[in-house]
Amino acid sequence: MEYSELIAARYSVRAYLPAPVEDEKLQIVLEAARLAPTAANRQPFQIVVMRTAGREEEIGKIYRRPWFVQAPLVIAICAISSQAWVRESDRFNARLIDAAIVADHLILAAANAGLGTCWVAAFNVEAARKALRLPDEAEPVIFTPLGYPADEPGIKTRKPLTELVRYEHW
Secondary structure, X not given: OOHHHHHHXXXXXXXXXXXXXXXXXXXXXXXXXXXXXXXXXXXXXXXXXXXXXXOHHHHHOOOOOHHHHOOOEEEEEEEEHHHOOEOOOOOOEOHHHHHHHHHHHHHHHHHHOOOEEOOEOOOOHHHHHHHHOOOOOEEEEEEEEEEOEOOOOOOOOOOOHHHOOOOOOO
């Protein structure tokens, strides 16, 4: 798919078919995440791929919506603060931005492969840490189910560019 068509076609999927995700497609999606740009190319993230079959109750505690565990996979993007680039002037740590870029690459690659995703940040952190068995230094940032959509995209409403872009100054 041409890139502008891809970004227009991608949507937040909230219903999934039980069909498994082929390993080849999963690898394509993970490779896109690996190639995502990060500050100073530090790659301060880990991706955790969880199969939902048999773990619906445990994974469902992370985000309590039934569709979250309908997909055969749930993917977590975790940041590692100590590995991230830090801006000298104010000690800003880029880990969350890096994780968001990684997630965006993964989500767009999934859409291009015919798979559905839904960006989930409103999750229970403690349930996530427990299900993922995270070490202390790892921080869960974003989750997404990954599977074949069982729904259709709705109408996207976005602000016009005139409300979002400024030229030369504020």
